[in-house]
Amino acid sequence: MVNFVSSNILLLMILLPIAVGAITWLVRKSYAVMLLITVLYSAANLLMALVLYTSPIVYVTIPFASFGLDIAFSTGKYSALFLVFAAVGLLLTGIYSVSFLKDKVYSGRFMLYMFISISMINGALLSDNLGIMLFFWEGLLCTLAGILLIGNKSNPKTAVKALALSGTADLLLMLGIIITGQQAGTLYISGIEKLPVVGVSGLGFILMMLGALGKAGCMPFHTWIPSAAEDAPTPFLAAFPGTFEKLLGIYLAVRLTTDIYDLQPGSTMSTVIMVIGVLTIIFAVAMALIQKDMKRLLSYHAISQVGYMVLGIGSALPIGIVGGVFHMVNNVLYKSSLFMVAGSIEKQTGTTDLRQLGGLGKKMPVTMICFVICGLAIAGVPPFNGFFSKELIFDAALESHFILYAGALLGAFMTAVSFLKMGRAAFFGTPKVPEGKNVDSVRESGIGILLPMSVLAALCVIFGVANTLPLDRLLQPALGFTGSFSGWPHSAVLVIVSVVVLILAVADHVYGSIKSGSAVNAADHIHYAPVLRHIYSAAERGMFDPYNLLMHVVNLYSALCVNIERGVSWFYDVAIVRAVKGAGDVLRSANEGTLAQYLSLALMGVLGIVAIFFLVL
C-alpha cells in the first residue's frame, strides 16, 4: 500500500508540474490566482518530496523506448534528498518570481517554463536509468532557451551562448552515459556495480563529470551565466544558475563519485577534478572582484562557489563530499537570497549598477539585514552556515594537497573582499539613486519578495548555529558515511587560518577604499595592478571565454570545409565537364572525314578481330 502511494506520488511529481504550468499560463492575467496556484503547488510539491524522503525506497518501471531506454524511477540513495532540496528551492524562488514579475507581460510564460523545468528536474533526480535521466536533463535546454529568449528576441546572444555551451556539455554527458552503460552492461543506476575509473571507464567518468559540472556552472561551461546576468530577469538567476542547475549538477557529481564510479582519494582523476574546482574558484572570484554591477558580481560568485563544491566532492573523501553537498545547500540558501536582494534593489531603483547606488540601508532595512547575513555566510564568517561547509572542504583539500588548500584560501579572501565592496557601496554612505529617480521614492520591497529573502537568510543562521540539523539529520542518513561532521570544526589551525584570511580581506578593503576614495572602487588596486591589469582587460574582452574560443575554432574549421566544398563543386561543375568536352574534341579531331583514314581504321579493326580469334583458338 505504501509502495503504491509512493509510486503514484513519484509520477505525480513529474506529470503534475506540466499541468500546473499550463494552468498558470492560462490565468496569467490575474496576479493573485497565479500566486495562489504557485504557492499551493509548491507546497504540495514539497509535501510530496518529504513523503518520498521518509518512505521506504520505491522503484517504478514503465516500458518506454526499447533497447534499455525504459522509464525507471527510484527514490533511492540521494534522489529523495535532492528532491526535497529542489522542492524547497521551488517554494522560495517560485513565490519570489511571481511577485517580482507581477507587472511583466511575460510572467505567465516565465512560470510555464519554470514549472516544465521542475518536471524535468524532478524526473532527472528520480531517474534510475541513465538514458532517461539524460532525457529529462537535456530537456532542460528547451526551457532554458525559452526563458532566455523571453524579452530578448531581438538580441538573442545569451540564449545562443547558453544553448551552445550547455548543449555541448549535455552531448558530452550523452557520450559518457553510453560509455558507462556499455562498461557496466546496464543503464540502470541501481544495477551498476561501482566501476573503476581507469581506461575506457575513466573516459566515461570524465565525460559524465564534465556534463555534471557543466550543469552546475563550473568551468569551462560557465560563461553564459554572467551574460545572462545582463539581460535575463533576476528570478531566473536565482532559480536556475542559483538553485536548480546547481542541485542537478552536484547531485550527479556526487552520484558519480560515490555510487556509479569508484573514485579513489588521491587518484589522478580525483586530482584533476579538484584542480578544475580550484581553478573555477580563483578565476571566477577574480572576475567577481572587479564587477561594478550587482547581478554580474553575484553571477561570478555563482560560478566560484561551485568550485568549492567540486573541490570537496572531487577529493572523494567522506569529509569532502559531505562538505561539498552541505556547501551546495548553503549556497542555494545565501545565493538565492543575495540574488533576491539584487532584485529587490533593482525593483526599487531601476538599476543594479553599484556606481549609481549608495546608502540604501536606511531605506531598505530588511533587504540590508538579509544582505549582511548572507554576505557574511558566503564569505565564510563564523557562525554562519558557509563557514562550516567551507571548513569541511578546506579540511579535505589540505588532506589532498597543500596547493589546493592555498588556492581555496585565495578564493575565500577575494570572496570576502568583493562582498565588502558590494555591501558598502550599496547600503552605506550617502543615499544615492540613478539620475531621474527620486531618493525619497525608494521604499522597502513588498512581502512576496521580503518573505522568501528573509526565510533564506534565517536558514543561513540556523544551518550555521545548529549545523547538526542539516548535517546529522539530513545529509548523513542519505550519504551514509560513518562518523559525524557536525559541530565546530575539529582542526583549530584551519579555523585560525580562515579567520586570518578574513582579517586580511577587511584590511585590504580598508586600504582599497582609502586609496581609491570610495567603497565601490575598493578593489581597483587589484584590478589595475601592474600585470593583472592586462590579464583583466583581456578577460573583459572575452579572450578567455571558452565560448569565444569554441566559436573561433568552429569558424576556422567551417572556412576549411567551405573550401573543401568548393573543390568538390569544382570537380563536378568544371573538371568533369571539361574532361567530357575535351575527350569529345580529341575524338572529333581524329575524324577528319577522309576515306583513306576510315578504310585503314576498318582494316585494322578486321585484323584485330582475326588476331583475337586465332589467339583464343
Next chain:
Amino acid sequence: MGIYVLIACISVPLFGSLILPVLGRINTKLRNAAALIFVATAFACAALALPSVYRGTPLSLHFEIPLGLSFGLHADGLAVFMAMTASFVASIIVIYSFGYMKNYENQNEYYMMVSLFIGAMMGLVLSTNLISIYLFWEISAVCCWRLIGFYRNDLTAQRANKAFMVTVAGALIMLVGFVWIYGETGTFDLTEMKGVLVPTGAVVLILFGILSKSATFPLHSWLPDAGVAPSPVTSLLHAAVLVKIGVYVYARLFSVTFEIPDVFTVAVPTIAAVSALISAGAAMRADDIKRVIAYSTISQLAFILLGISAGNEVGLAGGMLYILTHSVAKGGLFLCAGIVEHGLHTKDLAKMGGLYRRMPLTAFAFLLCAFSVMGIPPFGGFFAKFLVIESIMETGNVTIGIIFIIGAVMTVLYLTRLFVKVFLGPEPAHHSKDDIHPVTREGSRVMVISVVVLGVVSLLLGVFVSLPSGLVSLIGRPL
C-alpha cells in the same frame, strides 16, 4: 485481401499519377484531391500491412517470370516502417503544396511526378528483387530530375541535370554490383540470398549507388545545388524521402539480407564521419537558408548511415528511428523555409531577421523541428541520436563516437545560428518599413498548418517514442 494491399500500395500512386494530368485539365481541385488520395492510399495500405508484421507473418507475394527472373513483394517491419514514414511525410507535403504551388504553371506535371515518385518509392521499399529495386530507383531519379527543373530556366535545368547524372551514374555502377552478385548466386531474388557473403568489390560498387543517392561526401554535391527547386520538392526529395532511399537499400541489403566483409563496419562509419563533419562545417557558413538545411541533411544522413552500418541491432533500430524523426523534422524545416522564401522572395540569410513577429507560427514550427534535428529531448530526434551513438560505441570505436558527438554539437550550433538569423534579432534595415515589404506575413493557412503538424509530430515522436521504437525493434528479426 493481404496481397492486394501490397499491390494497391504501389500501383495506386504509380499508375494513378498517369491520370492526374487528365484530371488537371478538367478541374484543378479534383486533381489536387486525387493526388492527395493516391499518396494517402499508399500510407493507408502500408498501415494495413502493419498488423501482420506484429503477428510475425508479414504479407508477401511472389511469382516467377520467364528467363529465371521473379517478382516479389514483401512487407516486413523494415519495409512497412519505411513505407509509412515516406508516405506520411509525403501526404503532408502534398497538402502544403496546395498552398505553395497555387500560382505556378505546370502543376499537372508537378502532381504527376510527386505521385509517380511515391509509387516508385513504395515499389522500391517492398520489392524483394534486385532488378525491380533498380527499376524503381531509376523512376525516382527521373521524377527528381523533372521536379528539380520545375521552374524551367537555365540554372534549374543545369542543377537538375547534375542531380540526375550523379545519381544515375551511381545507380549504373550499383547495377554492375547487382550483376556481380547474380554471377555469384545465380539469382536476383533477395529472399533466396539470405546470409550470402558478398565479395568486397560488389559491395563497393553498390555503395556508389547508395552514397550518391543518400548524398554522402564526396558524392553529395548535387543536393545543396538542388535547392533551386520549389520548397515542397526540396522537402520531399532532398530531405524527407528520396535521400532515404540510399540508406534504406543499405539496410535492406547489408543489414538484413547479405553478410558483408567486416571491413565495412569500420569503412562505412568512417566515410559517414567525414561526411558528417565536412557538411556540418559547410552548414555553419552557408548564406542561403535552403543550403544550410541541405548541408544539415547531408550531415544527418551520415548519422543514419552510421547507425545502419555499425552492424548491430541497436544501430539498425536507431538508424530507422532516425529516418523517421529526421524525415518529419527536416521535411518541416524545408517547408518553413518555403514559407519564408514565399514571403520574402529571397533565400539570402543576410536579408532576413526578426521574422518571428511576422510569422510566429512558422517560427514556432521551425523551432520544434530544429530541436528534433538537434536531438534535444523531449523531441523524437533525441532517442534516434542516442541509439545511433550507442551503436557505434558498442563496436568499440570510440574515435568515431567522439567525431559524431562533435557533429552533434555542430548541429546545435548551425541550426541555432539559422534560427537566430531568420527569426530573431532585428529586422534588416531595408524592410523595417512596411511599404517596402508589405507582403511579408504568415504563409497561407494550409501551409502553416502543415508545418505546425510536422513540428508537433516531432514532439509527439519523442513523448510517445514507444510506438515507433516498438516497431523498429522488430526489424532486426530475420526476413
